[in-house]
Amino acid sequence: MPGYPALPEGIAYGGDYYPEQWPREVQEEDVRLMREAGVTLVSLGIFAWVLLEPAEGRYEFGWLDEIIDRLHAAGIAVDLGTPTATPPPWFSRKYPDSVPVTREGVRIGLGSRESACSSHPAFLAATSALVTRLADRYGDHPAVVMWHVHNEYGAPLGECYCAASVTAWRDWLRLAHESLDALNDAWGTPFWGQRYGDWDEIDAPRWSHTVVNPAQRLDYARFSNDAHLAHYRLQRDLLRGTRKPVTTNFAGTVNCKSMDLWRWAPELDVIANDHYLDGERRDNHIHLAMSADLSRSLAGGGPWMIMEHSTGAVSWQPRGIAKRPGEMRRNSLAHVARGSDAVMFFQWRASRFGAEKFHSAMVPHAGTDSQIWRDVVALGSDLRELAEVRGSRVAAEVAIVWDWESYWALELEWRPSGDLAFLDRISAFYETLWRTHVTTDFVHPSADISGYRVVVAPSSYLLTEASAKNLQRYVESGGNLVVSYFSGIVNEHDTVHPGAHPGVLRDLLGLSIEEFHPLREHETVTLSGGATARVWSERVRLTGARSVQTFTTGPDAGHPAATVNELGAGTAWYLATAPLDGLRDLLTPILDRAAVSRPHDLPDTLEYVQRGRHVFLINHADVAASVPGVTGTDVLARTPFNGEVPAGAVTVVRLS
Amino acid sequence: MPGYPALPEGIAYGGDYYPEQWPREVQEEDVRLMREAGVTLVSLGIFAWVLLEPAEGRYEFGWLDEIIDRLHAAGIAVDLGTPTATPPPWFSRKYPDSVPVTREGVRIGLGSRESACSSHPAFLAATSALVTRLADRYGDHPAVVMWHVHNEYGAPLGECYCAASVTAWRDWLRLAHESLDALNDAWGTPFWGQRYGDWDEIDAPRWSHTVVNPAQRLDYARFSNDAHLAHYRLQRDLLRGTRKPVTTNFAGTVNCKSMDLWRWAPELDVIANDHYLDGERRDNHIHLAMSADLSRSLAGGGPWMIMEHSTGAVSWQPRGIAKRPGEMRRNSLAHVARGSDAVMFFQWRASRFGAEKFHSAMVPHAGTDSQIWRDVVALGSDLRELAEVRGSRVAAEVAIVWDWESYWALELEWRPSGDLAFLDRISAFYETLWRTHVTTDFVHPSADISGYRVVVAPSSYLLTEASAKNLQRYVESGGNLVVSYFSGIVNEHDTVHPGAHPGVLRDLLGLSIEEFHPLREHETVTLSGGATARVWSERVRLTGARSVQTFTTGPDAGHPAATVNELGAGTAWYLATAPLDGLRDLLTPILDRAAVSRPHDLPDTLEYVQRGRHVFLINHADVAASVPGVTGTDVLARTPFNGEVPAGAVTVVRLS
């Protein structure tokens, strides 16, 4: 696997490890148990700043030396963290204005994490000083195989509104906009009389009693992303000299709205994702798959790492729902199926104190005489069997358009409906594809998408002219594009494209929208195909496309609800509402037309993913599933595959 | 129409126009399209401060000169705005303490509007300087027919808690109260030991961890109203010399709780109202009628202007619900029916940027090949036919008591029930009268009400002794008064009138209340007349009145629920609960007894209003309505009225 050759063989296995929370005798037991479980990699030092630098410029590395050596002696590799997510109390005391401020003007309290602003000069200086020391001291240590910078940038600290941020923001604006005139144009400052005559007149878009300029907010989201990214790059560059791969763990590719991960991905040597199930949802494995597919997409289709997931309860949700029997195994192998070359947990051993003491772990409070521990050991064994999977790739014929800038813009205030929600539409299409056993990539709208048979753009509210042209070229060259409502509406500065909606997609889709007709709360409409839909209706006027389905009730009864436009060698489909059901019926003919390959006759609760020459079959149902047409070796059982996956089980078939 | 003789002939037609958002070629198209639609009046300059004064004391009027001249050349008049609702960024930077502060102590962010405190000396000075220039430059321009000061005072900025406000508030208190002793008496400072020994001890009633003195809060609401009013008057006085009418557009007569419009009305040369439908509600045309009737009442029964309404979606509601076919026409003509001599929209052309880009307009994003544009053109034509209506008055025989001070006081904390709500009771009675085809005025409780056959006081919690005497004189002289529960409880300082409730209404109503029995959440009671009621029950003791209906369930079963007291030549009715239904059954005998004239045998979805010698018939139903007994000319069709109003249509009959 390119990018992190120093990693242990096979699928890396382990988790976050906090020896600093435990006495030496427990640390010794930890290493023994890690070996028992087959752990090959642990993340160290993530929050340990004050333990490494207990006073400004005074360092104590002894304890870390000791544990790294102990792990090394046991053959366990180290993913060494930089602890910048938790600046020490002495730092906050010395630089009180480094503590972040919310949009409402509240300076946050200490005793938590993410308590320094990424734009504060003193924080940047202190970061440099410490990371330089870490690189010097551990860069050559044979156990240290990779660097883990910071922790979950963007969660919980996305935007900061402190004075240092405002200064950095003005600098950012000067670079992002050619001139103040250009900024005024981009932000539409003639509206509500906001024209700026001096850069220093521009403040952060703080909370106000009514809506603040959305273009200003969109730029602030970009700036905030870039401020964190700059903090990451500062460290990455200091660590480069060690010639070991550098990463940072994403706070959930799907969940961390505040970071534009398309901008982060090229800066990482390996993509690392943290994923936690939404405990309340019974179908949360589909969300997991989406997060994994987005991780892989950020990794350019190659391997990546699930850096944190859980063996059971998550501490920060309303209820810490435990995993069902077999669920941890299904989850872990689903990540591997979708390209992860690692299975890492938060965390190795459950803490006895602090905010997350009720978060699950590989070693739970109940100790090793527990189902979780037995499952952890068994999983280690499974992963050894799967070593051959490492490095192989997942091929997808379908892609979904995902753009954080569109996500940010769509969910600002005063959109045509508060029910418009980025993830809602993405998820609806993703889930339908998942249940159809189609593996999906995610793509930025400006990316090269020529290789996909079908591209779906469910929520592309913000779409630049260039990206729209990219989509158009794709269709003209034979691609099949599916667009959903309220896409192609604004440019990169949240300015409505000229003319009727959907400005930059009119020609491509062969239609225009005369008027939006958002539905009332709980209101539904029906479609001629029989589906019920919610949230949205609109008056579609055909200018080349033909109607595939019409609305049969509601404000647009008798008018098109779904259309197709044949353009060049391809087709461009449009769906003007949010079906509660029936999305599969709409997509199937498109997949068929595009000859998207996928297995048939499988239950829609069976997850089917091919990675390299291995097919992963994950049965989320309570009954066994027949899988006709797949022949090969059941890798985990070391037997020929018998065509059936037991209830709740995972089977990995090496195709013959 | 007295007060604005300079206005164009007939019913003024147009909307807010922001040429500063568009290049010249679009501006030129705008003027052409305005003529096509029959536009006669546009509002200009409302948010353009920074464009007119890009730096302190540097003015740029050229662009405005140009557009005014262009409009003038096309015969379109201008309602010229003063742009004080959006002070420029340079102003906020130079005077950072002019930026408003919330009750919770948050100084609001910029990039929005209403970003200066009306009490701040620098803001007052800057306002004067600019408005003086505007008056000088445009006072004599023949196109400028009226002044539009500021925009929607009170929304979103009602109360400000900055230091300048506190200083102004102390000055206000010194005028409002004879002495500190008088203030202490008025505010009941012996309660919770709040006696003030010095004016400078008094702070604004900021948010606290429990309830702040309600009399202090009530005075702060008055002060805040007066602070905005002073800012208006400052401008009005500067504009007076131009001899052109001055107005400001109310942020919804019914909706803008923070401004006491009875105090504003005498200061305006013409009443101007902004009204937006509550998109989620199917019967929002009744709310529109209420807003229009309150506008007319503020105008003393004479003509007024609907200064802003919408052709479709509103940008700031949870969902921007579009209008149904014919709805814009029904809405516009309902305003005219109820006294408006104008039909003005926010806005002429949909913005491409800024917070309100998804707000509807006369020229939508879809352009002129759209139903909205066709409706706009047709409406212009209708209004030309209705020119003869201009200046005529609407006569009402019934009035509802409306007092903002009572509204404020009722909805402070710790009232006997959180379900008490000013608009809820007003609306219940108004809607019942609307469905009974009775046109209603609104009156202040101290007003001359002798001309009305019936006066309804549904929510007069705060009622001064003088106002109560006014109501009593009205009844004694033959009037018919209907009072609803929790009225007549406190005086102007939220002090309970002496003795049993309802202190100042006991004699008038011939009863007293022994104890309030507010109902639990969702709890209902029944009345002997069959109605179900909610929110309130109480123990009524008759001291002269007789019971009309009793409670049959609940804490007051067997005791009076509705009563009548014959007093002098009139009657005083009392209703001790909130019927969910059956209010019409209670009101009908009262209307009959008072001989209130109204049409009979009409569906309750047909809006019926007589203005001068014209009857407006607005059919809100999906079926045609027969209207027996109305004969005359169908003005819009230029035919004799055939006695039927088609589904969704509006017919205006000039009575013969």
Add this chain to the structure above:
Amino acid sequence: MPGYPALPEGIAYGGDYYPEQWPREVQEEDVRLMREAGVTLVSLGIFAWVLLEPAEGRYEFGWLDEIIDRLHAAGIAVDLGTPTATPPPWFSRKYPDSVPVTREGVRIGLGSRESACSSHPAFLAATSALVTRLADRYGDHPAVVMWHVHNEYGAPLGECYCAASVTAWRDWLRLAHESLDALNDAWGTPFWGQRYGDWDEIDAPRWSHTVVNPAQRLDYARFSNDAHLAHYRLQRDLLRGTRKPVTTNFAGTVNCKSMDLWRWAPELDVIANDHYLDGERRDNHIHLAMSADLSRSLAGGGPWMIMEHSTGAVSWQPRGIAKRPGEMRRNSLAHVARGSDAVMFFQWRASRFGAEKFHSAMVPHAGTDSQIWRDVVALGSDLRELAEVRGSRVAAEVAIVWDWESYWALELEWRPSGDLAFLDRISAFYETLWRTHVTTDFVHPSADISGYRVVVAPSSYLLTEASAKNLQRYVESGGNLVVSYFSGIVNEHDTVHPGAHPGVLRDLLGLSIEEFHPLREHETVTLSGGATARVWSERVRLTGARSVQTFTTGPDAGHPAATVNELGAGTAWYLATAPLDGLRDLLTPILDRAAVSRPHDLPDTLEYVQRGRHVFLINHADVAASVPGVTGTDVLARTPFNGEVPAGAVTVVRLS
């Protein structure tokens, strides 16, 4: 009754009296009416600071002298308040930094109450100065029979985050923790890298964007309690010299979460409780009983005083629900039944102004021609008949474990389920016992509990090792302990006890918990005994206990849900979920086994309490109740008890 010998004979009767709100003629009427009602004691001066000290160091005691003398002349005793809950406006102006600050950093507004921080030096000095004067002036007055310090410490001001608080907090920490190392250990600062190197690095646990160290928050709750307690003790010590009992009224023993009343009780000469019904709940009399039993328990089982309750509506609830016929009498006598030697109301006369003008009173707005007044007079008469009850004790054979520290800790963020709630579990067990006619004490887990037949620990999340040993000794010596889920989890610093849950209770209960399985929102499971349960399930592993019931559905189907462990001479029961019903079926065999005496064959709506040789029978139903087996004199009727309690009535039987 030991502790307050100066009190009037019999059951004290009266309420809070605010003569400062009324002119002299009303005051004179007040005294006349008090005598009519049989009032023997009133609380004076509670909020009167500014009236007693209108400017710093200038005192005006004349008005208070006068009213005390007038009351004395009428034979009415005075409970004299210190008015420190409402520092004067001049104080807040002079010491603006004495005004409390919230966790979010908002300095509260004035015009309310609790507007000074208990840790502020100027507030402590001003308190001393005033209280010294009060003690000097009134210490010897024969009418003044007790002191009433402050008002409801902890409501609404629990924790303050001002600078003075932070200084005091650091001092408190130095005393509470041996050293900074000890603090770091106690707080688990290795988690999220929070190790402190200097006391001055420690800030208050202000609001942050994610969870703040729970041990820090727990200590801040302790500090805040102690800061208020220190303010109380300062006053108490100044008043000691008067040789009259000193108290402060608790803001609801059950309701005031912020104060650890086990720490307050020893500092008071008499326990005084304020109790207000939750108006919306139909069974709020059970909550009343719980509050009264907790008051008695704080008083060590001896008499106490209900210092405030209401004759009807409460002002601060969402709806001011009035009392039903007879309810005020039932409430008052329930307090007496459970040990109160007083019946005191907030308030004597309904205010005409201020925040609480709609709160009920002994003299309502309607005056004396009202049911409330007649009930007040009748209650005075009842209490005279009950004089003989004074000083007698209530014996309880069952106790419930109640620990405010566990309450605080349990309800911090990020527990395994947001549905975990201290009062929910306590109430469930209490209510079941109430309906079984078992009188219950409350005990701290470290208290001597050897005298109880059954001890219930429904919600002992935080349980120290010492307390756990106390419980274990109790069982081994023959006691019967009932523990509910999520108990015995953490120590006094919110650190999980070592090993499997429930750390310090494993041996006592004979089981361990392998994994928590909190239920989803609205999810339920069933038990083998037939009950349905919610919130919680968990994997119980027996290590000595035996299963009494199993789960039949849910994540632990087939595993134990209720267990018993026989240990020494006693039994330890465990319940692993929250039954919606069926708790009585679970408790009955335990009560039987422990031979807990209670009446049988009574309806579960009849409240049955024995105090000394009197049995109080309170019928909360709408039908009469038969009470077999109780013979004696009906004290209120002065007749032999006929074995029946009429609907809604209270009968007090002196056992023969």
